[in-house]
Amino acid sequence: MEDIAKQQQNQISQVEENNSAEKKVQNTDQDNHQSDDDEDSSKKEVSEKDKMIYQKLDDFYNDYYLTDFQKFAVAKFLRENVAVGKPSVTRIREWLMNKLNGVNKPADCPAQQRGCPEVIPGLRAYPFWDSENLPWIQKIQDNYEIIKQELLSLRNQKGFQPYRGPSWTSDIKAKDGVGRKSNDSGDWNVFYLFLHNIKFEENCKKVPKTIEIIENIFPRHYHHAFFSAVTPGTHIMKHHGPTNKKLRFHMPILGVKNSRLRAGDITLNQEEGKCYVFDDSFEHEAWHDGDETRIVLIIDIWHPDLSSEEVKFLSLLQNAKMRAEKIISEQDAANDNFYKIIEMSKDLLDSNDWWTNNNKETLQQFESQKSEEKNTISS
Ligand SMILES: [Fe+2]
Numbered sequence: 027m028e029d030i031a032k033q034q035q036n037q038i039s040q041v042e043e044n045n046s047a048e049k050k051v052q053n054t055d056q057d058n059h060q061s062d063d064d065e066d067s068s069k070k071e072v073s074e075k076d077k078m079i080y081q082k083l084d085d086f087y088n089d090y091y092l093t094d095f096q097k098f099a100v101a102k103f104l105r106e107n108v109a110v111g112k113p114s115v116t117r118i119r120e121w122l123m124n125k126l127n128g129v130n131k132p133a134d135c136p137a138q139q140r141g142c143p144e145v146i147p148g149l150r151a152y153p154f155w156d157s158e159n160l161p162w163i164q165k166i167q168d169n170y171e172i173i174k175q176e177l178l179s180l181r182n183q184k185g186f187q188p189y190r191g192p193s194w195t196s197d198i199k200a201k202d203g204v205g206r207k208s209n210d211s212g213d214w215n216v217f218y219l220f221l222h223n224i225k226f227e228e229n230c231k232k233v234p235k236t237i238e239i240i241e242n243i244f245p246r247h248y249h250h251a252f253f254s255a256v257t258p259g260t261h262i263m264k265h266h267g268p269t270n271k272k273l274r275f276h277m278p279i280l281g282v283k284n285s286r287l288r289a290g291d292i293t294l295n296q297e298e299g300k301c302y303v304f305d306d307s308f309e310h311e312a313w314h315d316g317d318e319t320r321i322v323l324i325i326d327i328w329h330p331d332l333s334s335e336e337v338k339f340l341s342l343l344q345n346a347k348m349r350a351e352k353i354i355s356e357q358d359a360a361n362d363n364f365y366k367i368i369e370m371s372k373d374l375l376d377s378n379d380w381w382t383n384n385n386k387e388t389l390q391q392f393e394s395q396k397s398e399e400k401n402t403i404s405s
Pocket residue numbers: 265266267306310
């Protein structure tokens with residue numbers, strides 16, 4: 027640990043020096059005439075080091091497909107915040123140093139989180155979060171009935187589609203040939219609202235109150251939100267989310283009986299209307315052994331430990347990467363990317379009534395409530 031800390035500190039100093047590195051290279055050239063052999067070799071060494079840091083930073087910029095303007099903004103942020111050691115960007119500083127040093131995971135990363143491709147150091151890591159520490163959860167829970175009614179109003183409307191991913195997400199090829207499945211039994215369908223920098227406008231228009239709740243009550247939502255529906259007998263295979271910089275909120279809405287979710291070593295039995303937050307960077311999997319289709323509203327939020335500066339910085343990187351990946355995906359002849367697969371699976375469901383076929387009791391309640399409302403209005 028001490029070695030890593032020492033190594034990181036050295037790298038930070040090198041980033042600090044980085045801004046003047048070009049100057050140093052120029053000065054080294056001018057000074058060559060006056061220097062003796064030893065000085066020459068020492069300056070050459072410094073210059074090589076600077077070049078190496080430049081190269082690493084360049085690789086980092088390229089990983090995120092940054093434009094020149096974005097590179098400028100990122101370099102400014104690093105110079106004004108990271109290099110001077112501002113406490114509000116501690117996590118970014120450590121994460122970046124790890125990246126530049128080729129360290130993939132923080133040393134104290136919990137075993138169940140190690141399979142996650144991106145782990146930012148210094149963020150609290152619990153498989154499930156205590157709702158007591160997240161007071162806004164109650165506010166969302168208070169809106170459960172409103173969200174449920176909007177979900178039920180989607181019956182017979184277009185919008186749900188099978189959940190599919192590119193080839194790297196699973197070994198199970200979908201029978202219809204569109205992408206891979208993450209469930210090895212049952213069916214998993216979704217009604218997207220926000221994902222990968224896309225707002226699904228048509229879907230959002232169908233559930234305006236839910237969108238209002240997401241945008242106004244959630245603290246720093248991550249622009250990932252969707253209704254997730256699994257049929258009886260579904261098993262979603264164990265996997266890790268892509269990053270620990272976000273947490274995942276669940277509101278179980280329909281058909282929840284005998285549905286459970288494991289994250290890390292903890293398994294939770296879901297209850298209708300009882301919201302919770304879990305960290306999907308931990309290994310997790312889900313089972314639905316109930317008799318009705320189970321529907322959960324899923325919304326991602328930025329990790330509460332990240333400062334607003336860190337969220338701003340990480341958003342810049344993420345948006346740049348997603349914009350570039352979307353453009354690249356358009357040229358992908360194999361269609362092996364999220365954007366194409368989401369588009370191709372849009373119209374795969376034969377009927378838009380399938381997801382409530384089993385939920386007879388709930389539907390009856392919904393219909394009678396609707397007719398009561400009608401009576402009230404008309405009388
Ligand atoms: Fe997941």
